[in-house]
Amino acid sequence: xxxxxxxxxxxxxxxxxxxxxxxxxxxxxxxxxxxxxxxxxxxxxxxxxxxxxxxxxxxxxxxxxxxxxxxxxxxxxxxxxxxxxxxxxxxxxxxxxxxxxxxxxxxxxxxxxxxxxxxxxxxxxxxxxxxxxxxxxxxxxxxxxxx
Amino acid sequence: xxxxxxxxxxxxxxxxxxxxxxxxxxxxxxxxxxxxxxxxxxxxxxxxxxxxxxxxxxxxxxxxxxxxxxxxxxxxxxxxxxxxxxxxxxxxxxxxxxxxxxxxxxxxxxxxxxxxxxxxxxxxxxxxxxxxxxxxxxxxxxxxxxx
Amino acid sequence: xxxxxxxxxxxxxxxxxxxxxxxxxxxxxxxxxxxxxxxxxxxxxxxxxxxxxxxxxxxxxxxxxxxxxxxxxxxxxxxxxxxxxxxxxxxxxxxxxxxxxxxxxxxxxxxxxxxxxxxxxxxxxxxxxxxxxxxxxxxxxxxxxxx
Amino acid sequence: xxxxxxxxxxxxxxxxxxxxxxxxxxxxxxxxxxxxxxxxxxxxxxxxxxxxxxxxxxxxxxxxxxxxxxxxxxxxxxxxxxxxxxxxxxxxxxxxxxxxxxxxxxxxxxxxxxxxxxxxxxxxxxxxxxxxxxxxxxxxxxxxxxx
Numbered sequence: 318x319x320x321x322x323x324x325x326x327x328x329x330x331x332x333x334x335x336x337x338x339x340x341x342x343x344x345x346x347x348x349x350x351x352x353x354x355x356x357x358x359x360x361x362x363x364x365x366x367x368x369x370x371x372x373x374x375x376x377x378x379x380x381x382x383x384x385x386x387x388x389x390x391x392x393x394x395x396x397x398x399x400x401x402x403x404x405x406x407x408x409x410x411x412x413x414x415x416x417x418x419x420x421x422x423x424x425x426x427x428x429x430x431x432x433x434x435x436x437x438x439x440x441x442x443x444x445x446x447x448x449x450x451x452x453x454x455x456x457x458x459x460x461x462x463x464x
Numbered sequence: 465x466x467x468x469x470x471x472x473x474x475x476x477x478x479x480x481x482x483x484x485x486x487x488x489x490x491x492x493x494x495x496x497x498x499x500x501x502x503x504x505x506x507x508x509x510x511x512x513x514x515x516x517x518x519x520x521x522x523x524x525x526x527x528x529x530x531x532x533x534x535x536x537x538x539x540x541x542x543x544x545x546x547x548x549x550x551x552x553x554x555x556x557x558x559x560x561x562x563x564x565x566x567x568x569x570x571x572x573x574x575x576x577x578x579x580x581x582x583x584x585x586x587x588x589x590x591x592x593x594x595x596x597x598x599x600x601x602x603x604x605x606x607x608x609x610x611x
Numbered sequence: 612x613x614x615x616x617x618x619x620x621x622x623x624x625x626x627x628x629x630x631x632x633x634x635x636x637x638x639x640x641x642x643x644x645x646x647x648x649x650x651x652x653x654x655x656x657x658x659x660x661x662x663x664x665x666x667x668x669x670x671x672x673x674x675x676x677x678x679x680x681x682x683x684x685x686x687x688x689x690x691x692x693x694x695x696x697x698x699x700x701x702x703x704x705x706x707x708x709x710x711x712x713x714x715x716x717x718x719x720x721x722x723x724x725x726x727x728x729x730x731x732x733x734x735x736x737x738x739x740x741x742x743x744x745x746x747x748x749x750x751x752x753x754x755x756x757x758x
Numbered sequence: 759x760x761x762x763x764x765x766x767x768x769x770x771x772x773x774x775x776x777x778x779x780x781x782x783x784x785x786x787x788x789x790x791x792x793x794x795x796x797x798x799x800x801x802x803x804x805x806x807x808x809x810x811x812x813x814x815x816x817x818x819x820x821x822x823x824x825x826x827x828x829x830x831x832x833x834x835x836x837x838x839x840x841x842x843x844x845x846x847x848x849x850x851x852x853x854x855x856x857x858x859x860x861x862x863x864x865x866x867x868x869x870x871x872x873x874x875x876x877x878x879x880x881x882x883x884x885x886x887x888x889x890x891x892x893x894x895x896x897x898x899x900x901x902x903x904x905x
Contacts, residue, residue, distance in 0.1 A: 332514045333514075335514040336512065336513050336514050336519065337509050337510050337511060337512040337513075338510070338511045338512060338513065338519040338521070338522060340510075341510040341511060362484050363484050363485065363487075363488040364484060364485045364488060365483065365484040365485060366483050366484075366485065366529075367479045367480075367482040367483050367544075368544070372483065372485040372525055372528075372529075373525075373528055373547045373550070374485070374521055374522070374524045374525025374526070374527075374528045374529070375485060375521070375525060377521045377524055377525070378519055378520075378521025378522060378524070378525065379521070380521075381519075381520055381521045382513075382519075382521070397514075397515070399554070399557075400520045400554055401553070401554060401695075401723055401746055402551065402552060402553040402554065402696065402725075402744075402746055403520070403551070403552060404549065404550070404551035404552075404698055404845040404891060405549060405550060405551075406548070406549040406864075406872050406891060406893065407546070407547055407548060407549060408864065408865040408872050409865070410546075423847075423849065423886070423889065424849040424850070424886070428722060428748070429695055429748065431847050431849050431889075433889075445864070445865070448864065448872075448874075448891065450696075450845060450847060450889065450891055452695055452696055452746055452847065454722070454723065548842075548870055548893055549843065549872075549891075549893055551698040551744060551845055553717075553725050553744060553746065555717065555718040555725050556718070570700075570702065570739070570742065571702040571703070571739070575869060575895070576842055576895065578700050578702050578742075580742075592717070592718070595717065595725075595727075595744065597698060597700060597742065597744055597843075599700065599842055599843055599893055601869070601870065626808045627808075629808040630806065630807050630808050630813065631803050631804050631805060631806040631807075632804070632805045632806060632807065632813040632815070632816060634804075635804040635805060656778050657778050657779065657781075657782040658778060658779045658782060659777065659778040659779060660777050660778075660779065660823075661773045661774075661776040661777050661838075662838070666777065666779040666819055666822075666823075667819075667822055667841045667844070668779070668815055668816070668818045668819025668820070668821075668822045668823070669779060669815070669819060671815045671818055671819070672813055672814075672815025672816060672818070672819065673815070674815075675813075675814055675815045676807075676813075676815070691808075691809070693848070693851075694814045694848055695847070695848060696845065696846060696847040696848065697814070697845065697846060698843065698844070698845035698846075699843060699844060699845075700842070700843040701840070701841055701842060701843065704840075
């Protein structure tokens, strides 16, 4: 997809660096292209649920960031991105030591951008274990949402 | 609601203590009753998004735990709880220093339990800033999902 | 809630009359107030799924209209309402001969309005059998979405 | 995918024929294979919203049936399929005179099957205008849900 803003990918990387939670979770950017962002997440026992797997909300945190940053790569230079809503499905427990979350834009728009993300366990074979669909909103002239 | 298992609330508290992520996020149980769980979450800059507010995924992590544990209080003693899916909506940024997430069972069932959760900012006035609906699944005889 | 447009309820009723599907399904307005719409739907064998109950999509059609029209009552006179997304949960089959769908605004906004709806079977006792959460969008100056 | 029940596709076609709403909407089966169902829907002014496009709930009705029947092709002979929940996103109005809804199984399971569906306008070019994700449930020994 053609970004409306040639600096979209640079702005996305700067936005990623400002997300404290990405640093805390040890997330790294694997690959970025217009409308698509792939992130890598290591297992960490600090973020587990009651069976010792990564908590569904943590998996969702990284799927949401992958989807939101994918949307952000296509946004105009005066826009910030916010998540309006998402839905996530958990097909299987998050088994393993390393995970890939891939976010993609399905339909960009001036105000709303529809995105999807998928989460895979890495290792001998990639297993799809969670999916997300999200509505991202471009906000302009709203200094109140900035840090 | 009447729990099927009188030990439901005790089991719920033990399950909460096994969730590494609740400890890491500093979440505390405010109140538990059959089919309803209220959790408290402090602000922490380690879990923010790019505007300095708590990341939507972190807010969701605590809403999901409140909803899942609400379901768990009503489950039979041989059942564990897993999240099949959830949807979360973000009505406003997570402003403030302390938050309350309240999970409730809407419809219990032997296999599926439908739950809702709401997230409020605390302070001079409580503001509803996020909502969640979730499908929780009771799993039995599945040692593989236990830690 | 205070409608931004005093004619909101009149506009809502006119919009309802323009929805061919409401007429086809035999839906009637039970009650309207700012930010809240209650609709009544009769059972009709023409709209059933494979077990003879109303199809989940038909239940959702009326929940979506209740939610969308609730949003519309609060919108400014230059805005039209479109559904960006919804999620529906089906707690039980739609048993019975008559149903009530109640839509409510949870958080109004200039661009996005967050809504919920609940569906009840009518009869000796009201049973909640389905729920919906939706994101409604106000669109302005878009003749293309008009018929 | 390998159906657990070789008669899965025959059972699916019989289930489709029992859905009154499919007949009423004029839906036809375009193609069925294990885990995948493609349906065709004509435009009909009886099922429109206030701008004259097909109502989002009607689009969802057909996406839900495509997804549910895709799940049903893989289910064992003693199981019936019910929708537990779905989420649908509306990327654009349903413009046109004929539509294709394709449902696919993402993850089959003995109890829960996760599905997705996509809706396209037909004509000179296919345009993706709506998406759905759903959780389908296999029910056994529940005569009460049968017609």
